[in-house]
Amino acid sequence: MTDRYASFVRSGAGRTLVKRLGLPDPPRLRRHTPGDPIVPGPVLLGAATGGRLAERAGKILAAAGVELPDPGAGESTERFAALVYDATGITDSTGLRQLYDFFHPRARSVLPSGRVVVLGTPPDECGSPREATAQRALEGLTRSIGKEFGRGVTAQLVHVTKDPDAGTWTSLEATLRFLLSGRSAYVSGQVVRVGAGTAVAPADWDRPLDGQVVLVTGAARGIGAALARVLARDGARVVALDIPAAGDELAAVANEIGGSAVQLDLTAPDAPQRLAEHLAERHGRVDVVVHNAGITRDKTLGRMDADRWDSVLDVNLSSQERINDVLLERELIPAGGRIVSVSSIAGIAGNRGQTNYATSKAGVIGLVESLAPALRERQISVNAVAPGFIETRLTARIPLVIREAGRRMNSMSQGGLPVDVAETIGWLAWPASGAVSGNVVRVCGQSLLGA
Incomplete structure (x- = not known):
């Protein structure tokens, strides 16, 4: 779907009108192309006094x-593709001044579509209330930077456990590679937690899913089709699943990526068993399960019939639980496996006319939060992504005024693309991301809706 406003803004007449009237100015976002370097320029790495992660982050980068210039740089005219700051040494509120001292002189030095990443300590692991207070304050900094710097610049906070293991460092590398690259073009204002766990670095970071068997539900179109393409590009053997009615589109996607197609209605009573048998017979396992299948049946709650409620909850939430139960019971998801579920910002902020959808998507977040500690001993990670306004067939049907509001009410002043969701899920699916678990990452351009 074409964003005609964004196209007009990039014209000569459009640029003039935007500046004169102060209209939203959608930037051109830097997205990933295979073979791209992580960043298109130098990265300035700074640290608060006593920070514990700067040295490790420097070695990773x-x-x-x-390219890592001298930390004293950046107060002149030098431009940076990213600013990375280790804030773990800040142990009370007075230490927050160090953030100002680092970012203030460099606020205009970040290139368009640049990146800001702040490294912190999880507040619940801090040694004192004062330290926890200071570390919690970092969220306000990064979310504000994401809204202030503009020009497609994103800002994230990465919490890294105080009790790291080898998996922590591998997953920190995976997280930095994702957040600094064009893969994270539509992700901003997020908090990502990197804990301890099993994580395996790939032999080739351009193919981080090489040899992995990945199941994608709802793969026939939209986000699901983009997912299948991105995961296959990254080396996965993709099992693409969708309902029989979407069989032709599903086959086209599977043939395009060299994957396999499975036509199955996930709400059928025997669907989990049939899917488990297929995966066991054809592949012997499934390394990554991506729960993408979802439907909408919109009505206000007072006008909604029971069938609309039941069908949305069954497809969007209950089917995920049933499939997880069977695959885990039969041990088809091995140690080092990944479960990634697609939620929505509707599950965070709610949405008028979508009580059934918002309930199901909030339930997906609950599924992730409850499963993550339960699966830790089995070395299986579970995370969710929560897309905002993404340009798909569904959003193309939204009335014009509401559609334009959805596009502009975020820090990027534009809708995201299905590939933006796919790249984020791809990162969470990497074997190198095993110590990233229990996260809900919004792919919404830092939407103004919700938290």
Whole structure:
């Protein structure tokens, strides 16, 4: 779907009108192309006094081929593709001044579509209330930077456990590679937690899913089709699943990526067993399960019939629970496996006329939060993504005024693309991301809706 406003804004007449009237100015976002470097320029790495992560982050970035200028740089005219700051040394509110001292002189030095990443300590792991208070304050900083810097610049906070293991460092590398790259173009204002756990670095970071068997539900179109393409590009053997009515589109996607197609209605009573048998017979396992299948049946709650409620909850939430139960019971998801579910910002903020949908998507968040600790001993991670306004067939049907509001009410002043959701899920699916679990990552351009 074409964003005609964004196209007009990029014209000569459009640029003039935007500046004169102060209209939303959608930037061109830097998205990933295979073979791209992680960042298109130098990355400035700074740290608060006593920070525990700067040295490790520097080694990760240097090994990835990132140029790291002297930390004293940046107060002149030098431009940076990213600013990375280790704030773990801030142990009380007075120490927050160090954030100002680092970011204030460099606020205009970040290139368009640049990146800001702040490294912190999970507040619940802090040694004192004062330290926890200071570390919690970092969220306000990063979310504000994401709204202030503009020009497609994103800002994230990464909480890294105080009790790291080898998996922590591998997953920190995976997280930095994702957040600094074009893969995270429509992700901003997020808090990502990197804990301890099993994580395996790939032999080739351009194919981080090489050899992995990945199931994608709802793969025939939209976000699901983009998912199948991105995961296959990254080396996965994709099992693409959708309902029989979407069989032709599903087959086209599977043939395009060299994957396999499974036609199955996930709400059928025997669907989990049939799916488990297929995966066991054809592949012997499934390394990554991506629960993408979902439907909408919109009505205000007072006008909604029971069938609309039941069908949405069954497809969007209950089917995920049933499939997880069977695959886990039969041990088809091995140690090092991944479960990634698609939620929505509607599950965070709610949405008028979508009580059934919002309930189901909030339930997906609850599923992730409850499963993550339960699956830790089995070395299986579980995370969710929560898309905002994404340009798909569904959003193309939204009335014009509401559609334009959805596009502009975020820090990017534009809708996201299905590939933005797919890239985020791809990162969570990487074997290198095993110590990232229990997260809900919004892919919404830092929407003004919700938290």
